[in-house]
Amino acid sequence: MRYMILVKASTGSDAALTNATAAMVTYHAQLAQAGVLLDGAVLRPRCDGWRIRHADGQCVLLGGSVPAPVPMAEELLVGYTLIQVRTREEAVEWTRRFPAPQGPEVATELEVRPLHELDDFGADSSNERFRQVTPSTLF
Numbered sequence: 001m002r003y004m005i006l007v008k009a010s011t012g013s014d015a016a017l018t019n020a021t022a023a024m025v026t027y028h029a030q031l032a033q034a035g036v037l038l039d040g041a042v043l044r045p046r047c048d049g050w051r052i053r054h055a056d057g058q059c060v061l062l063g064g065s066v067p068a069p070v071p072m073a074e075e076l077l078v079g080y081t082l083i084q085v086r087t088r089e090e091a092v093e094w095t096r097r098f099p100a101p102q103g104p105e106v107a108t109e110l111e112v113r114p115l116h117e118l119d120d121f122g123a124d125s126s127n128e129r130f131r132q133v134t135p136s137t138l139f
Contacts, residue, residue: 002038002084002115003091007101009076010108023099031083036094040081088114 031037043049050063079101085091091112101108 001086001088001091002082002117003095004113004115005081005083005095005098006077006111006113007079007081008109008111009078010102010106021099021101021103024101027097027099028081030097031081031094036083036085036090038082038084040079042079043077046076082115 028037028040031040046063050061053060053062081098083091083094085094091114095110095112098110100106101110
């Protein structure tokens, strides 16, 4: 089972996360040594990115060269870690060990979500087509 550990933003998190902490490097090394780490990264500040909004049949660029509304910090992500474990309980245990991303003095929230597997959607010709274009490491 694959799980994504999402690191939510807080005030000032863009600046705080640009320097990887020793605790985070150690944590990712432990995940890798246990054979459960698939990927992990700190995202660049939101000013370097953009959003796309789909609504009413339209696709609108928000950000980039177009001014965008400033989202609340808790609506943003600043990083993620992707793990693959055997059980939900194992994912919970690894998440409890996740170090405070911005240091122990800054309140930060993690959200953990399981990823769907293609088999979750049943046998379908579109699933088979997706399997053909998706790297074998994913499904």
